[in-house]
Amino acid sequence: MTTAKLAPAYIRAISPYLPGKPITELAREMGIPVDSIVKLASNENPLGMSPKARAAMDKAAAGIERYPDNFDLTRSLAERYGLGMDQIVVGNGSNDVLDLAARVFLAPGRSAVFSRHAFAVYPLATMASGAECIAVPAREFGHDLDAMRMAIRPDTRIVWIANPNNPTGNFLPYPQLRVFLKSLTQDVVVVLDEAYNEYLPPADRADTVAWLKEFPNLLITRTFSKVYGLAGLRIGYGLGSAEMADLLNRVRQPFNANNLALAAAVAALDDHVFLADSYDNNRRGMEQILAGLKRIGLSHIPSHGNFVTFKAGDAAGVNQRLLKQGVIVRPLGNYAMPEHLRVTIGLERENARFLEALEQALA
Numbered sequence: 391m392t393t394a395k396l397a398p399a400y401i402r403a404i405s406p407y408l409p410g411k412p413i414t415e416l417a418r419e420m421g422i423p424v425d426s427i428v429k430l431a432s433n434e435n436p437l438g439m440s441p442k443a444r445a446a447m448d449k450a451a452a453g454i455e456r457y458p459d460n461f462d463l464t465r466s467l468a469e470r471y472g473l474g475m476d477q478i479v480v481g482n483g484s485n486d487v488l489d490l491a492a493r494v495f496l497a498p499g500r501s502a503v504f505s506r507h508a509f510a511v512y513p514l515a516t517m518a519s520g521a522e523c524i525a526v527p528a529r530e531f532g533h534d535l536d537a538m539r540m541a542i543r544p545d546t547r548i549v550w551i552a553n554p555n556n557p558t559g560n561f562l563p564y565p566q567l568r569v570f571l572k573s574l575t576q577d578v579v580v581v582l583d584e585a586y587n588e589y590l591p592p593a594d595r596a597d598t599v600a601w602l603k604e605f606p607n608l609l610i611t612r613t614f615s616k617v618y619g620l621a622g623l624r625i626g627y628g629l630g631s632a633e634m635a636d637l638l639n640r641v642r643q644p645f646n647a648n649n650l651a652l653a654a655a656v657a658a659l660d661d662h663v664f665l666a667d668s669y670d671n672n673r674r675g676m677e678q679i680l681a682g683l684k685r686i687g688l689s690h691i692p693s694h695g696n697f698v699t700f701k702a703g704d705a706a707g708v709n710q711r712l713l714k715q716g717v718i719v720r721p722l723g724n725y726a727m728p729e730h731l732r733v734t735i736g737l738e739r740e741n742a743r744f745l746e747a748l749e750q751a752l753a
């Protein structure tokens with residue numbers, strides 16, 4: 391009580407992030423074996439990690455007594471994107487980079503704009519910095535860019551945009567996003583979170599990194615947690631102008647990304663076979679799950695990520711009945727979507743298990 395009072399009111403107002411239920415936790419609760427559980431709750435890569443990344447990680451373990459050096463990853467990313475090394479910010483997951491952006495640009499008396507059903511970390515990072523959240527009503531669960539532009543106030547310093555968005559899967563065509571960027575004055579930073587970028591079909595992609603030249607107020611974040619399969623290592627990055635990266639690097643912990651993660655990330659970047667397999671598995675699995683949802687008669691939000699969000703009616707009840715069958719998906723009550731569930735695209739047999747369990751849960 392008294393200790394809580396020592397924290398600023400804006401910290402006390404935060405409700406913690408709700409992660410997907412860990413497999414081990416469900417196994418303990420239900421008294422069922424870990425192997426019998428299918429977890430499709432956290433948009434993890436069902437193929438695991440790249441074998442090349444694993445080999446690099448194992449090798450790096452030999453030098454674990456040393457503090458990490460992020461030079462190799464920074465250089466690899468700079469080469470990959472044709473940027474200067476001074477335009478890269480390495481993060482302990484891209485979440486870390488989002489947090490750095492909030493710490494750099496937000497403070498009490500400032501505000502940040504985001505779409506109502508956007509990624510949960512945006513309100514969290516905004517609130518932790520003492521700034522005010524401006525959650526803009528969505529359009530069919532996606533970003534309403536016109537409404538977001540109108541919501542920007544003189545004290546707004548960040549606009550958070552996830553494209554594709556999690557948990558809804560919505561995608562903003564890049565030409566629209568570019569028009570939006572052009573319409574803003576440069577005294578507001580746009581954080582463009584592209585955690586699912588690698589899952590976009592080639593036709594939908596755009597070279598957003600090339601936009602950095604034009605928009606010094608743009609920060610792009612990407613991650614090794616999704617298509618690269620390294621969620622547990624915690625490694626991601628931000629790309630921006632040198633000035634932007636310099637600001638973020640000032641508040642970054644010097645050793646925020648660890649040796650194993652750095653080594654694995656460098657190797658993963660070049661494992662094109664693993665990436666292509668992950669992409670293909672996702673495309674096939676998406677078709678499988680969408681066909682299943684259709685058969686069952688449930689509607690979904692068109693998704694451009696490695697997950698799909700569908701309407702389950704009494705989603706809390708359905709979720710409970712899925713858990714009883716050892717299937718973990720993500721309820722979205724904390725995203726103000728109490729009738730929806732989000733399922734990650736898994737392996738073919740995991741998807742089949744999910745669809746079977748879902749039919750049971752609805753029966």
Ligand SMILES: *Cc1c(COP(=O)(O)O)cnc(C)c1O
Pocket residue numbers: 433482483484485486509552555556583585612613614615616621624625626
């Ligand atoms: C998963 C996800 C991230 C990535 O988080 P990491 O910290 O890199 O694991 C970032 N943004 C969105 C929208 C996500 O869904």
